[in-house]
Structure formats: C-alpha cells, structure tokens
Amino acid sequence: MVPKALATDSAANSAADLVQRAWCLLLATAARRRGAWAEQAAVGLEGTGQWLSWHGSGAPTVAAQVPAGARPLLELYAPLCAAAPGRPLTIAHLGQSLDGHIATGSGDSYYVTGPDNVRHLHRLRALCDAVIVGAGTVARDDPQLTVRHVEGANPVRVILDPRAQLPARYRVFTDGLARTVVVHAQGVATVAPGNAEVLVVPHTDGRLDLRALLAALHARGLNVVFVEGGGATVSGFLEAGLLDRLHVAIAPLVTGSGRRGLSLPARDKIADCLRPAHRVFTMGGDVLFDCDLRAPSSAASTSSNDDITRVI
Numbered sequence: 001m002v003p004k005a006l007a008t009d010s011a012a013n014s015a016a017d018l019v020q021r022a023w024c025l026l027l028a029t030a031a032r033r034r035g036a037w038a039e040q041a042a043v044g045l046e047g048t049g050q051w052l053s054w055h056g057s058g059a060p061t062v063a064a065q066v067p068a069g070a071r072p073l074l075e076l077y078a079p080l081c082a083a084a085p086g087r088p089l090t091i092a093h094l095g096q097s098l099d100g101h102i103a104t105g106s107g108d109s110y111y112v113t114g115p116d117n118v119r120h121l122h123r124l125r126a127l128c129d130a131v132i133v134g135a136g137t138v139a140r141d142d143p144q145l146t147v148r149h150v151e152g153a154n155p156v157r158v159i160l161d162p163r164a165q166l167p168a169r170y171r172v173f174t175d176g177l178a179r180t181v182v183v184h185a186q187g188v189a190t191v192a193p194g195n196a197e198v199l200v201v202p203h204t205d206g207r208l209d210l211r212a213l214l215a216a217l218h219a220r221g222l223n224v225v226f227v228e229g230g231g232a233t234v235s236g237f238l239e240a241g242l243l244d245r246l247h248v249a250i251a252p253l254v255t256g257s258g259r260r261g262l263s264l265p266a267r268d269k270i271a272d273c274l275r276p277a278h279r280v281f282t283m284g285g286d287v288l289f290d291c292d293l294r295a296p297s298s299a300a301s302t303s304s305n306d307d308i309t310r311v312i
C-alpha cells in the first residue's frame with residue numbers, strides 16, 4: 001500500500017506527526033521489501049530525509065538527526081526491514097503477566113497488556129507478510145488478525161490446525177478481510193474451512209515440521225512471518241530454533257495461575273538457559289523485551305556504570 005501523504009504545515013513537528021512520519025517510512029520500506037529489492041539505498045519520504053540508511057545486508061541504521069519523537073519507533077521496527085526475498089525473518093510476540101501467564105486459566109486474554117502494546121501488535125501485523133496463530137487461539141478468541149489500530153495492509157493469516165478440527169464458523173475463515181491459509185498435518189483428511197486455503201505440512205507424531213511450514217510460506221513470497229500466539233505455538237517455533245526475534249511484553253498484572261507463555265524443555269543449570277541479547281522499550285505501563293535470537297547471548301554479569309537505569 002502507499003502511505004498517506006505527509007503533512008508539511010507548521011504542525012509538522014508535533015509528537016503525533018513525527019510518529020506518523022516514522023510509521024509511513026516503515027510502511028514504505030516494508031512495501032519496497034515486498035517488491036523487487038533492487039538496491040539498498042536510503043528510503044526517503046517527504047519530511048523524513050535520510051532517516052534510515054543501509055550499510056550492508058542487515059537492518060537499516062537510524063540516522064543521528066532523527067528527531068527524538070520518531071526515534072524509538074524506527075529503532076524498534078528497523079530490524080524487520082532487514083528481510084528481503086531470499087533473506088526471510090520470523091518474529092514472535094507474547095504479552096504476559098508478571099507471573100508469566102498469557103491468559104487466565106479459562107483462556108481469557110483480553111487484555112493482558114495495555115492499548116499501546118495492542119497497537120504494537122497491529123504494527124507488527126502491518127509490517128509482516130503473514131501472521132501465524134495456533135488452533136487454541138482461534139478456538140478461544142475467534143480473532144480477526146487484521147490491521148485496525150494503525151495504517152497498513154492486512155497480512156496473510158496462517159492457522160495451525162494439524163488435526164483439521166476447527167469448524168468453518170470462525171471469522172478468519174469467513175470474513176473475507178484477508179487471505180487465510182489453514183495448516184493441516186500430512187495424512188489428515190482435509191476439507192478447507194470456509195474461504196481458507198489448505199496447506200499440508202509433514203509432521204512427526206502430530207507435531208508439525210515448522211521448518212517445512214516456513215519454507216512453504218517463503219516459497220509463496222511470505223518472507224516476514226509474525227508468530228502471534230498462543231504460548232504453545234510460540235514455544236514450538238522457539239524450541240525449533242526458527243525465531244530471529246522474540247518480543248515479550250510484561251504487564252503489571254498478576255493472574256495467580258493461567259495459560260503459560262513460553263514453555264520449553266527443562267534445563268538443570270541457569271548457565272544452560274537461553275539469555276538472549278535484548279533491548280528494552282516501554283509501552284504505556286508495559287515493558288517490552290525485544291530479544292535478538294541471532295546475536296550472541298548477553299552475559300548475566302553485564303554491568304553498566306550505573307547499577308540502576310530508569311527507562312520510564
């Protein structure tokens with residue numbers, strides 16, 4: 001999609017306008033990535049100058065002259081702009097309570113995190129080609145998985161339903177708002193629910209081959225993939241080593257018990273646990289850990305000159 005024209009009047013430097021400019025630039029960059037990626041020149045939109053620039057094949061650099069009001073948005077989403085045909089990227093997000101739950105025991109998750117983080121979810125959808133959720137999330141939430149809280153195009157919706165159990169009544173299969181692909185395990189008798197297309201993927205004892213799934217999505221031009229939940233689905237991608245980035249938003253909420261977010265095989269020693277390189281952003285009252293799973297692990301003993309840093 002083509003971003004709306006940018007304002008050039010005297011209000012151009014308001015905080016909201018800077019965020020809008022940054023967002024339009026990111027959308028334009030994602031649109032360019034979806035097309036033939038001829039060269040990695042800076043993307044310029046009216047009023048954004050050379051806010052993003054490329055030096056090599058990684059994520060773009062946010063220029064020093066970017067106004068403070070636009071900088072966090074560009075820095076948070078710039079890594080998603082590193083993807084291109086032949087260089088795919090998979091990111092996952094979970095919003096969890098202080099005690100590590102993404103929903104109550106009954107499955108209620110509306111809403112664990114606040115409106116700023118919900119807007120972040122819509123931004124991730126808009127910047128990605130496909131959004132994946134597990135059958136549990138569709139059965140519990142009947143989500144639309146569309147972009148509604150920000151400007152941007154809807155991703156292709158991909159539903160993991162290995163046993164072909166979900167009936168056609170769910171919105172992703174009927175609303176026609178975006179393309180939906182339902183993933184069934186090879187060998188299961190499949191009927192496409194509603195408007196969905198069926199993608200058959202190999203499995204081992206019912207566990208889908210997630211690497212084969214991603215390869216099939218890439219072959220369809222869906223190079224930037226967002227795994228939105230729930231906990232079992234994100235954990236499967238993490239355990240298989242298929243995530244490039246993991247966003248975990250922690251809300252000031254205690255559920256007491258509930259549905260687990262990440263759940264991986266146990267480790268005996270802390271030294272053997274995953275301690276990813278990360279950045280920290282705040283979103284309203286929530287704290288977002290942006291973990292780079294392809295960078296060397298961060299050291300537990302890392303220390304700064306100040307032993308406490310206030311980020312809010």
Ligand SMILES: NC(=O)c1ccc[n+]([C@@H]2O[C@H](COP(=O)([O-])OP(=O)(O)OC[C@H]3O[C@@H](n4cnc5c(N)ncnc54)[C@H](OP(=O)(O)O)[C@@H]3O)[C@@H](O)[C@H]2O)c1
Nearest residue numbers: 094095102103107109134135136137208229230231232233
């Ligand atoms: N706070 C958040 O960030 C967030 C985000 C999304 C959802 N949620 C909440 O999370 C809950 C649902 O999460 P959940 O962990 O229970 O379920 P889920 O991850 O949504 O779905 C799990 C199901 O998806 C299928 N599946 C996923 N990965 C698979 C794989 N690798 N191989 C085979 N099948 C696979 C399986 O279906 P079968 O059972 O048919 O085998 C599995 O039981 C809901 O309460 C929802 O509201 C919270």
